[in-house]
Amino acid sequence: xxxxxxxxxxxxxxxxxxxxxxxxxxxxxxxxxxxxxxxxxxxxxxxxxxxxxxxxxxxxxxxxxxxxxxxxxxxxxxxxxxxxxxxxxxxxxxxxxxxxxxxxxxxxxxxxxxxxxxxxxxxxxxxxxxxxxxxxxxxxxxxxxxxxxxxxxxxxxxxxxxxxxxxxxxxxxxxxxxxxxxxxxxxxxxxxxxxxxxxxxxxxxxxxxxxxxxxxxxxxxxxxxxxxxxxxxxxxxxxxxxxxxxxxxxxxxxxxxxxxxxxxxxxxxxxxxxxxxxxxxxxxxxxxxxxxxxxxxxxxxxxxxxxxxxxxxxxx
Amino acid sequence: xxxxxxxxxxxxxxxxxxxxxxxxxxxxxxxxxxxxxxxxxxxxxxxxxxxxxxxxxxxxxxxxxxxxxxxxxxxxxxxxxxxxxxxxxxxxxxxxxxxxxxxxxxxxxxxxxxxxxxxxxxxxxxxxxxxxxxxxxxxxxxxxxxxxxxxxxxxxxxxxxxxxxxxxxxxxxxxxxxxxxxxxxxxxxxxxxxxxxxxxxxxxxxxxxxxxxxxxxxxxxxxxxxxxxxx
Numbered sequence: 001x002x003x004x005x006x007x008x009x010x011x012x013x014x015x016x017x018x019x020x021x022x023x024x025x026x027x028x029x030x031x032x033x034x035x036x037x038x039x040x041x042x043x044x045x046x047x048x049x050x051x052x053x054x055x056x057x058x059x060x061x062x063x064x065x066x067x068x069x070x071x072x073x074x075x076x077x078x079x080x081x082x083x084x085x086x087x088x089x090x091x092x093x094x095x096x097x098x099x100x101x102x103x104x105x106x107x108x109x110x111x112x113x114x115x116x117x118x119x120x121x122x123x124x125x126x127x128x129x130x131x132x133x134x135x136x137x138x139x140x141x142x143x144x145x146x147x148x149x150x151x152x153x154x155x156x157x158x159x160x161x162x163x164x165x166x167x168x169x170x171x172x173x174x175x176x177x178x179x180x181x182x183x184x185x186x187x188x189x190x191x192x193x194x195x196x197x198x199x200x201x202x203x204x205x206x207x208x209x210x211x212x213x214x215x216x217x218x219x220x221x222x223x224x225x226x227x228x229x230x231x232x233x234x235x236x237x238x239x240x241x242x243x244x245x246x247x248x249x250x251x252x253x254x255x256x257x258x259x260x261x262x263x264x265x266x267x268x269x270x271x272x273x274x275x276x277x278x279x280x281x282x283x284x285x286x287x288x289x290x291x292x293x294x295x296x297x298x299x300x301x302x303x304x305x306x307x308x309x310x311x312x313x314x315x316x
Numbered sequence: 317x318x319x320x321x322x323x324x325x326x327x328x329x330x331x332x333x334x335x336x337x338x339x340x341x342x343x344x345x346x347x348x349x350x351x352x353x354x355x356x357x358x359x360x361x362x363x364x365x366x367x368x369x370x371x372x373x374x375x376x377x378x379x380x381x382x383x384x385x386x387x388x389x390x391x392x393x394x395x396x397x398x399x400x401x402x403x404x405x406x407x408x409x410x411x412x413x414x415x416x417x418x419x420x421x422x423x424x425x426x427x428x429x430x431x432x433x434x435x436x437x438x439x440x441x442x443x444x445x446x447x448x449x450x451x452x453x454x455x456x457x458x459x460x461x462x463x464x465x466x467x468x469x470x471x472x473x474x475x476x477x478x479x480x481x482x483x484x485x486x487x488x489x490x491x492x493x494x495x496x497x498x499x500x501x502x503x504x505x506x507x508x509x510x511x512x513x514x515x516x517x518x519x520x521x522x523x524x525x526x527x528x529x530x531x532x533x534x535x536x537x538x539x540x541x542x543x544x545x546x547x
Contacts, residue, residue: 005424007429007522007523008426009428009429009521010428010429010430010431010432010433010436011431012429012430013430014430015430015520015524015525015526016429016430016432016519016520016524017429017431018430019517020355020517020520021531022355022356022444022528022530022531022532023355023356023530023531024353024354024355024356025353025354025355025356025358025359026352026353027351027352027354027358028352028354028355029350029351032364032367032368032369033371036364036367036368036370036371037370037371037374037375038405039368039371040368040371040372040374040410040414041371041374041375043406043410043412044372044375044403044406044407045403046404047402047406047409047410048399048402048405048406049399051402051404051406052398052399052402053353053398053401053402053404053405053406054459054461055391055392055398055401055457055459056459056460056461057459057460058458058459058460058462058463059460059463068379089474090474090543091474092474092479092480101475101477107478108475108476108477109474109475109477112474112477112479112480113480114477115480115481116480116483118481143544147404160392205353208488209486209488209489209491210483210485210487210488210489211463211466211485211486211487212483212485212486214485215443215466215467215485216485217464218463224464224467226462227460227464228464228468231460231464232462233464233468234468235468236430238487239464239468240468243461244459244460244461248409249449249454250450250451250454251412252412252416252447252450253447266366272471272472272474272475272476273472273475273476275472276472276475276476278485279462281544282419283440283444286440287436287437287440287441287444288437289423289428289435289436290428290432290433291433296426296428298423299424299425299426299522300426300522302424304424304524305424305425305426305521305522306361308360308421308424308521309357309360309425309521310360311357311359312356312357312359312410312521312524312528312530313521315529315530316524316528316530
C-alpha cells in the first residue's frame with residue numbers, strides 16, 4: 001500500500017534500519033579473525049597432507065599418435081580435408097556459415113568475428129610437414145589440386161581408413177587417394193617422434209604461451225575424449241564439476257552442469273548459449289533478491305531464521 | 317554532542333582531503349570499524365562462516381603468491397611445490413564451502429533488510445567473481461585436467477562471443493587473469509563487502525520488536541518496526 005514499506009525489503013526502517021540500542025555482548029574482531037584464520041590453516045594443511053592434489057600428466061600429440069595411431073591418422077585426415085569439428089566450428093576460429101549458436105536473432109558468436117583464425121589443413125598438417133628437413137613432395141601435389149580433388153581424396157581415404165582392419169593406415173587398401181596417405185603417414189611419423197608438438201606449439205616463435213591449436217587438434221580426436229570419459233570429465237558425466245582422480249573439482253558449478261543434463265538444454269544445438277543465458281539471469285536474480293518481493297519474503301515464509309536466532313527468540 | 321555533530325563543526329575543512337576524511341569518519345567511525353561489542357543477537361554458529369571464508373581467502377592468496385613466484389611448472393617437479401599446490405586447492409575448496417554456507421545463511425536471515433542491499437549484492441558479486449577466478453586457476457594446472465577444461469570450456473565462452481578475449485587455451489592470457497585481474501577484483505569486492513558490514517552493522521532478527529526484552533528501554537520512536545502491510 002502507498003506509504004508502507006515491506007519489512008523484508010532493503011528499505012525497511014525500524015529496528016533493522018537504525019543502530020542497535022538493545023543489549024550488547026562482548027566481541028573481539030581481531031581475536032575472531034585470528035581464530036578463524038588459524039582454524040582454516042589447520043584444516044587446509046590436514047586436507048593437503050592427507051588428500052594432496054591430482055596432477056594427471058598432460059596429453060601430447062606424441063602420446064596420442066603412439067597410443068592410438070589409427071585415431072590420430074583419421075583425425076589428421078579430417079583436419080586436412082576440412083571436415084573436423086574445428087574446421088567447421090565457426091567463430092572465433094572459422095567463418096563456417098550456420099555453425100554459430102543463436103537465440104533468435106541474437107548471434108554473439110558471429111558478432112565477435114573470426115578473431116583466432118584456424119585453417120586446419122595448413123595449421124595442423126601442411127605447415128608442420130613443410131618444416132621437415134626433407135619436405136614431402138606431396139605437399140606441392142596437394143596445393144596444386146582443386147578443392148574438389150582434395151575433398152575427393154580425403155573423403156575416399158577417410159572411408160577406406162575406417163574400413164581397414166583396426167583402422168590402421170598400413171591396412172588401407174590401395175586406391176585413388178592422391179597425396180593423402182603420404183601426407184598423413186609423414187605427419188603420423190612426425191607426431192610419433194614428438195616433433196609435431198613442438199612445431200604446432202611454437203608456430204614460428206621462440207616464445208608461445210598459446211595452446212589453442214594443440215588443444216583443438218587433440219579435441220578433434222577420440223583419444224582425448226575417451227581419456228576424459230575414463231576420468232568422468234565429459235559434459236554428460238557432470239564433468240564440469242569433476243576433477244581427475246577422486247579429488248573434488250569445481251562442485252560450485254553444479255547448477256551450471258545440471259542444466260546440461262536436462263531437456264531442452266541437453267538436446268539443444270545452442271545449449272551453451274542457453275545455459276549461459278539462464279545462469280546469468282539466475283545470478284542476477286540472486287543479486288537482486290532484496291528488490292524482488294516474492295523472493296525476499298521466502299525467509300519469512302520458511303522460518304529457518306528461527307534456528308539462527310533461537311537464543312534471541314527464546315529470550316524475547 | 318554526537319560525533320557527526322562534532323565532525324560537522326570541524327574547522328577549516330575545505331580541501332578535498334579534509335572533506336573526504338570527515339565523510340569517511342561519519343560513515344565508518346573507528347568504533348564501528350573495529351568494534352569491541354556486538355548486539356546480543358549476534359550469537360550463532362552461522363556467523364563463523366563469513367570469517368571462515370575470509371580466512372580461507374587469505375590462505376588462497378598466500379599459497380597463490382608462492383606458486384606464482386615459482387611459476388606454473390614448479391609443482392610438477394617439486395614435492396614442496398606439490399604441497400603448496402595442495403594447500404592452494406584445499407583452501408579454495410574450503411573458501412567455497414564456507415562462502416556458500418555464509419550466503420545461504422544470510423539469505424534465510426534476509427540480511428539485506430535495513431539498507432543492506434549493497435552488502436548483499438557485493439556478497440553475491442564476490443561469489444560470482446570467485447567462481448571465474450577458480451575456473452582460471454584450474455586452467456593453470458598445466459596438466460590433463462587443464463587441457464580438458466580448456467577444450468570443454470571454450471564452447472560456452474565462444475557461444476557468448478567472448479572466447480577470443482577470454483581464450484581458455486591461451487595460458488599467458490589465463491595466467492594474467494588468474495594472478496592479477498581476478499584476485500584484484502575478488503579482493504576489492506570482499507573489502508567493500510566487509511566495510512559495508514561494518515558500516516551497516518549485523519542485521520537484527522526478523523520480526524525483532526521494540527517490546528523484546530533485549531531492547532527494553534529503547535526509545536520507541538527510534539526502533540519501532542514498521543508494521544507495514546506488504547505492498
